[in-house]
Amino acid sequence: MLKKLIQTLRSPLRRTPPAPALPIELPRSQHALERERISRYALSVVDRLEKAGYQAYLVGGCVRDLLLGFEPKDFDVATSATPEQVRAEFRNARVIGRRFKLVHVHFGREIIEVATFRANHPTGDAEDEAQGSRHESGRILRDNIYGNQEQDAQRRDFTINALYYDASGERILDYANGTQDIRLRQIRLIGDPEQRYLEDPVRMLRAVRFAAKLDFEIETATAEPISRLAPLLRDIPAPRLYDEIIKLLLGGKAERTFELLCQYGLFAPLFPASGEALERDPEYAGSLIRQALANTDTRIREGKPVTPAFLFAALLWPALPERVRYHQDRGLPPIPAMQEAAHDLTQQQCQRTAVPKRFTMPMREIWDMQERLPRRQGKRADQLLENPRFRAGYDFLLLRESAGEETGGLGEWWTRYQEVGDSQRREMIKNLSREDGAPAKRRRRGGSNRKRRTSDAPTSGDE
Structure with a gap:
């Protein structure tokens, strides 16, 4: 069924003309990005690469967030140098990744990620598949075709992430009208949305994540294919989906993210059993999940720790009671029925999103506590x-x-x-x-068992 859907979607790809080749250049007087707010390590990486004769720019989310007045979580650099050339410039660097090879330059706990300018993949499907870089569905498996800065901008996902900051000239280079979309507060894909989602279905989750994080709207053409293409997420490796879920739900905007996931049909592909429970009982399941996510957002705002174990316990709980009843109907007592149902549900979810054992074990203990x-x-x-696990179990009880x-x-x-x-x-x-109607137990006072049996025995007259 999924393969048929992919074949149907691939045939009518609409090609949109690329953005103008020349970028919009915003000098220091026309933007609010302050150099003083940039990591000194990121600036040192850019400076070192430029002195070595390469192009190097701060790029993507850090530029976007600085323009919006946010504190960037990390700083990324795009360069004309290959990963091997970057590695040769820094003793504290490591080349990582296979699907997308890049370099991590380490400065204590801070890591500056450096990526080489990429180009789009060849448009010929046979050529791509022969090189092993593209799946038959259209999904890109490897993305290590290098290019120039203009090509790099055009292959990025969203316009607001295709912004380059020239640290030496303090200017911004905008190849896809990303600064305009920031003013309009909208998420817009570069290129044909359907094609871009086929290349990487996770872009649908990224669109939702950025919309929730930035309080933006997803632009109409970018949003239109999502519900139809949502089943493509089933083809994404489980470890990658887990990583994306953590980004979605631990970014401080989990409640809004959940609403968008449901709106665009993306929740059920991530949590199939919970998606079914939401359809059966939207009021209870939706209320419990929303409350758990709202509590998570509050804790993150207050700087308190959060654990994925509690979060996954809440996300999956609405699907658990029906499975418990199934095992009880087969003759299992309540606690063993709960344990068996928890095992089934956890195993199914891990096949879709590879939740680590360090979180599934406490998650199941929280559920087990509800029976105890x-x-x-x-x-x-x-x-x-x-x-x-009492405190987590007690908190979960209050959530229910x-x-x-x-x-x-x-x-x-x-x-x-x-x-x-x-x-x-x-x-x-x-x-x-x-309250249970059971008499309070009397405390036994001394004497042997034999004496108590004798004194308690009825007499012949009583009989």
Whole structure:
């Protein structure tokens, strides 16, 4: 089915004329980018390459963010030097990557990424496939065809990422009207959107990520093919999709990102089981996921740590109860049914997005805690409090309740249990027994078992 879709989409590719060859040049007087806000290590890399006789520019997201007044997360350099030539200039550099070969120049914890100017791939499909650089779907497998700066600009994904900053002249070179799109606050692909998505379906996720991060709109022609081409994400390697999901959801705009993913049909290809749960019960599943993502955004804004384990636990939870019921119907008790369902769901999700084991294990422990938290009698409550996953499990319980799930006041009970002293805790446990209708256990006082059996035995008259 997917192959048929790809063949259908490949035939009517619409070619749009390239942008003008000459870039728009913005001198220092016409832009707000301040050199003082640029990493000194990035400037030193550019300066070193220029002195060696190469062209070198700051490029992409760092230029875009500086123009918008944001603090760039990192600084990238584009150059006419090949990766091997860059490596020869810096002892603290490493050539990395196969699909897209580039150089990392290390300055302590800071890494300056240096990429050689690229050119577009040959338009002949047979030539591309013979070289092994393009998949039959149109997806580019290797991108190491070098070119000049103009060609490099035209093969970049979005106009707002095709901006080059000349550090020595303090001017901006704009090959694709990216500065205008920044003023219009829109995300626009360079070239034919359908063709660009076929080359790399992950560009659909990048469009959503930038729209959410920058609070931009996706331009109409760029947005139009996304829903039709969303199934192409199933062909992307699971480790790469995991990396993209982390960028999408841990950038501080996860709630808005989720809305856009759903709007363009991109959520279900990433989370198939949760996508089905959203269709079955959009109110509950949507509320729980949105609340979890909103909490994540708040923690990131406040500089608090976040863990993908809790995030994936929330994203997948709406799909879990139905699988638990399936295993219970087959005769498994609640906790083993939960464990079996968690295994099934985790395995399915990891085939789509390669979530590392260091996150799937605590994620499953958070789920397991949801079956254990109602079991509070005797010493169980205190034992649960000492469990290293209690806090995450308790927070997850409150999340479920905030989404409208009925738990019989379980969250309120655990909140109070953590606040009160030992004697009040004992009383709370006793009250649980009374509510359940079970008589309080009498404490045995001395004496042998034999004496108790004798004294408790009915007399012949009583019989």
